[in-house]
Amino acid sequence: MSDYLVKALAYDGQVRAYAARTTDTVSEAQRRHQTWPTASAALGRAITAGVMMGAMLKGDDKLTIKIDGGGPIGTILVDSNAKGEVRGYVTNPRVHFDLNEHGKLDVAKAVGTNGMLTVVKDLGLRDFFTGQVPIVSGELGEDFTYYFASSEQVPSSVGVGVLVNPDNTILASGGFIIQLMPGTEEKTIDEIEKRLRTIPPVSKMVESGLTPEEILEELLGKGNVKVLETIPVAFVCRCSRERIADALISLGAQEIQDIIDKEGYAEASCHFCNETYHFSKEELQQLKQLADAKEE
Incomplete structure (x- = not known):
């Protein structure tokens, strides 16, 4: 059943x-x-x-x-x-x-x-x-x-x-x-x-x-x-990689750069479903570019 x-x-x-x-x-x-x-x-x-x-x-x-x-x-x-x-x-x-x-x-x-x-x-x-x-x-x-x-x-x-x-x-x-x-x-x-x-x-x-x-x-x-x-x-959890990426972009270019400099990657977990999303240095650099474009 x-x-x-x-x-x-x-x-x-x-x-x-x-x-x-x-x-x-x-x-x-x-x-x-x-x-x-x-x-x-x-x-x-x-x-x-x-x-x-x-x-x-x-x-x-x-x-x-x-x-x-x-x-x-x-x-x-x-x-x-x-x-x-x-x-x-x-x-x-x-x-x-x-x-x-x-x-x-x-x-x-x-x-x-x-x-x-x-x-x-x-x-x-x-x-x-x-x-x-x-x-x-x-x-x-x-x-x-x-x-x-x-x-x-x-x-x-x-x-x-x-x-x-x-x-x-x-x-x-x-x-x-x-x-x-x-x-x-x-x-x-x-x-x-x-x-x-x-x-x-x-x-x-x-x-x-x-x-x-x-x-x-x-x-x-x-x-x-x-x-x-x-x-x-x-x-059912509606979290997604895209939503986490948007959240990272919202931090701003400088904070993303700080993460790159200190950690070299980012990892975020959803509280509700415990799904973990990993972003490599290269992916963070792409998100930083998007954040830069938003701030212009």
Whole structure:
């Protein structure tokens, strides 16, 4: 099964729902950043939440999630859009702790609880929409739930989970977001709350082979879910050699000459995907000529 997400309505439009399988996407992030298990779980949960939140956008809109809880993992940064494309990284990928008292990877210890969760949406307008809330648990699912309630005033339940193999590869990753629309009946709320208390962790549902559609049926009941859209999900970074070259040119001819004199080459890495771009002395000289031409 490839990664994808579904957007759906349930209970005759009273509930908006999203569910995603992100195993391959998080595996790609782990491979690129060589994250250790606890860092993999934290980054994977953030990526999963990010790609589902991206599905709430339209057209070319995009968003950035920044999680900084003051823990040893440092900052988690995730970019996503309405097309199922997502990328992300952590400041300190080599973080791992023993399992917590529930037998799960201790994401809260890695993330910390002394900081903020920030969401910045680029909706193609003059100003960005920014929402920020304190981190309340560090487990991330609860933190995104709190974000929706506090910053967007939408009662929600967010579940995100990642299972990591003993060899550090990703066994399963996925998530869901359930949101109540204005006027949702108390009976509907009670039913959903009861189901949320009894379902297995979402990572276990993904591991057992459940599709995003089936996960929503577990959450909301068979026959209640109407799928609106299915979107493929993938780790995608739009960095390129050309963009890095443009950034070097923007430094100016003198600074490029300084790099040539001191190092004889330039090397730049993209934070989001860890791709490294090398520029030889000859290539730097060509970029210097372009910078010279711009300055004339």
